[in-house]
Amino acid sequence: MTGAWDWLTTGANWSGTAGVLNRLLEHLGYVLLSLGIALVIALPIGAVIGHTGRATGLVSGLANALRALPSLGLLIMLALWGLNTLPGSIALLGPTIAVLVILAVPPILSNTYAGIAAVDPAARDAARGMGMTGGQVLTKVELPVALPLIISGIRSAFLQVVATATIAAVVSLGGLGRYVIDGLAQQDYSMMVAGALLVAVLAILGDRLLALFAHFAVSPGITGRRVRGRATTADLVVRVDPAAAAGAVMWRTADTAARGGG
Secondary structure, eight states: OHHHHHHHTOGGGGSSTTSHHHHHHHHHHHHHHHHHHHHHHHHHHHHHHHHHOOSHHHHHHHHHHHHTSOHHHHHHHHHHHHHHHSOTTHHHHHHHHHHHHHHHHHHHHHHHHHHHHTSOHHHHHHHHHTTOOHHHHIIIIIHHHHHHHHHHHHHHHHHHHHHHGGGGGGGTOOSTHHHHHHHHHHTOHHHHHHHHHHHHHHHHHHHHHHHHHHHHHSOHHHHTOOOOOOOOGGGGOOOOOHHHHHHHHHHHHHHHHHTTOO
């Protein structure tokens, strides 16, 4: 750990094409591209299945099947195929992104389906009673209610992709995984540990940013956070003097007795 700290605090390791800043940008590029593609694939499928209640077995079956695939073995197989099929740099970048997308789809798909399927049926009925179409119910009622679980799935996918993107270095790509692979090959364990620490820090910071986004994106009515709302009838209660209240009761009692009431 002391050697890793020395490596991280050496200015020369942060500049140039092999520097930390450039490798960090490469790593983030792989992660964000993979997550973006996974969202485009998994979010609509999970939303439609959760809304319609059809093909629910597809979610669990597909998610479990994708999770069971070995990422490193799949990457090497696709990279060999890409070298003989795809042109230029896409021959290795394409298989790497494909593996990361396959890793990111299951948690997003499962959480989107589960979140929408768990929406209170009374909320759906109320929305339809107001004249909303099926699409409006999905976008204006179900998705906002399911948003906490959807973001939870995105956070899970992000953590898995950040950690697994290190395997891009296995097929000669960049990213923070270069320090792990090159450090192991050169027996430079300070570099290797420093690379692992950088990946861990990136995962933690990214997860905290997604949690902050969820804090502001999710409706306070769903999370239970206290918010300052408009005044309600409960806020308009007038404070009454106890002596005046007692006098009013005595006056009403005397008036009732004078009229012969009980």
